[in-house]
Amino acid sequence: QKEVEQNSGPLSVPEGAIASLNCTYSDRGSQSFFWYRQYSGKSPELIMFIYSNGDKEDGRFTAQLNKASQYVSLLIRDSQPSDSATYLCAVNMNRDDKIIFGKGTRLHILP
């Protein structure tokens, strides 16, 4: 099992709809989870982080964490064309305190 898994996409979502991005991880003891957005040729930038089970909302973004299922997701409400990017899930591994990135999901918002 890969340490951090994401569907590579592309995920196509109509403008104004909700985009749902998913991520699973293998280290059951992991406690800290991050979502980054990366535009083509640019560096990743942090969108959200989450540490506790449940939902965390920030503007149009909601991160969801379920540690029992080893699952973290990112919801983007009212999707805009500017949300078209690759979204990277990152997990702080409990065993060695390093960040492991998933390969990312490419998101296309259709005007």
Added chain:
Amino acid sequence: DADVTQTPRNRITKTGKRIMLECSQTKGHDRMYWYRQDPGLGLRLIYYSFDVKDINKGEISDGYSVSRQAQAKFSLSLESAIPNQTALYFCATSLGGGEYNEQFFGPGTRLTVL
């Protein structure tokens, strides 16, 4: 503004050449990292340093070496460049571990090895 900078931003070199990529930060973070990114393979960790005296190999360190000259500077060297080292390289910093392990990235260096 506190920042992570990388030099050069673009580099074209030939097989067998030694090159150095440099990273500087003004964030005051102890932890620094070097990643490479290839299409379809995501971000992969090359080396990381939790403080000036601590250097550790990441998942793909073969063919690379690093130097942590100061808290603010972390350099990546390719001793003898080969074409499959063509990639986008990112330096990153973080304040600490766990919930403090948000990675702050530099703008990247696009390296082409001919």
